[in-house]
Amino acid sequence: MFTAFYAGMRQLDTLVVESLPELGGQVATLYPEKIIRDVAGFAGIKGGQLVTALHKQMAAFPDFAPTVATNEEVTAIEQTDSYFTLTTSQGTRRTRNVVVAIGGGAFAPRKLAIDYDPKLEGKRIFYFVKNTANFKDKTVAIAGGGDSAIDWALTLEQIAKKVYLIHRRQQFRGLESSVARLEQSQVQLVTPYLIDQVSVDPTFKLGLKQVRGDHHIDLAVDALLVNYGFTADSRVLRKWHLPLEHRALKVDQNMETGVAGIYGIGDCVTYPGKVKLIAAGFGEAPTAINHIALKLYPERRQSLHSTQLER
Template sequence: MKDEIFDITIVGAGPVGLYATYYAGLRDMKAKLIDALPQLGGQLTALYPEKFIYDVAGFPKILAKDLAENLISQAMQYEPTVCLSEKIVNLEKIEGGNILKLTSESGSVHLSKSVVLTLGIGAFVPRKLDIPDVQRLEGRGIHYIIKDKSIFKGKNILIVGGGDSAVDWALNLEGIAKNITLIHRRDVFKAHEDSLKKLLNSTVHVKTFYELKRVHGDEHVEGATIFDNRNGEETYLEVEHIILSLGFLANLEFIQGWGLEIDKNAIKVNSKMETNIPGIYAAGDIAGYFGKLKLISTGFGEAAIAVNSAKNYIDPSSKFFPGHSSDFVPKKIKPG
């Protein structure tokens, strides 16, 4: 049986991949969406479904899981082929042709005329602290990923970190937790300015120049010792939960043999989201270029550019810019 060849294959079903899938349908492309996770949504559903997101156009704030649900509904209206729990380990051009061959870890083969890589930061693992008992109490009061905010109701919480994730969780859990302390090893945060204003006007106890020294507890976290890194002064906190928001380590080793040009943990692209291999595009956090801004909203625009570039690549007679979606009625919702 001859393998089915798709117009476009999107690898990575996070927010950018879902929007790329939708846009491929808008351009009447036969699309396939592949992801290594068992569900759609990427980090939105796998890492922080209960966290509010504030920087997506059209939503003053929206829960990550709700944004994922909306994106999935939007992407599925053109009935793309979806393959989950499929980790792509090889991508190459079939000799003598313009067809791209993707091979999964299980040995499944996918053929496509073009490919858009929306892999986020690749295989991600949380940054961890080399502190006694942290690893022992992971899942028993030590958290890197939060899927259910209700477990913090009425509890004392320590949050470690100074980026958007740490600040967002502190604000998200205010009013749910009994008491929240956020510590950061410096007095300069990497969070958005508006979030910092809200944090400093909240009930969260913010302690700068403090770091986590020890975790206490037998079967579950019972407390933490923090210290002032300027003078070594220690403070004991009674807490039931510790959220380590230290970021995630990107791992792009699995794409090293694909022939793509990699720079600083990103795939190099030009203004049309083209990689150094014709027919292969990248969008979202995985795509790198001068002036890159790693936001979901930025990724949406890059996804549209990548799909339009792919459409023009496989069909040179088509326009790169098809016009505005408001200029026509998508075929799926035409009356009659």
């Protein structure tokens, strides 16, 4: 997000391609509630607030605000004439330069480990909440025991008719304050149970099996929201035929890989002294973008300092 902002500030047309429905990488997906203490300028900022601030920053130069394509995974990068063609889950994209910032790889939600009709996804079974209004006045089961499951249970409790929270353990692994709120809420806890069946005939129903016990429950609900965390697939890097070291992209002092025009920043790269921190990624972004800008527009000899914005 910071790279895209920076590219916009250098008046480059920029497209961000993200495999998840939302931008923000590990910060947004894995720890939006954690207070981050090692980002310059903030004594402490919640992950979610940092991502909100990055969204605002990306929009700072409206004429060069990046185009954002979410739910789109890049699967291949090929050089065609002076352009690169990215093959994605949605089609192809052409670009003069690529900045690879894929962290540990494309995130995907950890899915229910039982057979079910995939057509139920987005209708009855959800891995993301795109619009809370879809759950208004519905009976909703949420599966999971971490912060995300608890947060959604507490959020949906406000608008749903009834919320069940199904977890395989008695204890929840969330922030103490969230767990305390959960215990005082109207959310009905179903523990220690696992979902072992999903059926639709005649109505949508979950079969729940007691963990270390023989008890079974059938739970009729309108929707199931699964919050089992995320997996990251780093194997994609190996298919892109770029120089790797220790499974990370090897980059030079300009953050350029062995292929001219393909750059790498953030957790997916390596160079002597690399640290996998947000602050390091923030620093690597201007290095890559300024190098790209200089190559594309050698005549644009402008100051590297940020431009004064009109109020």
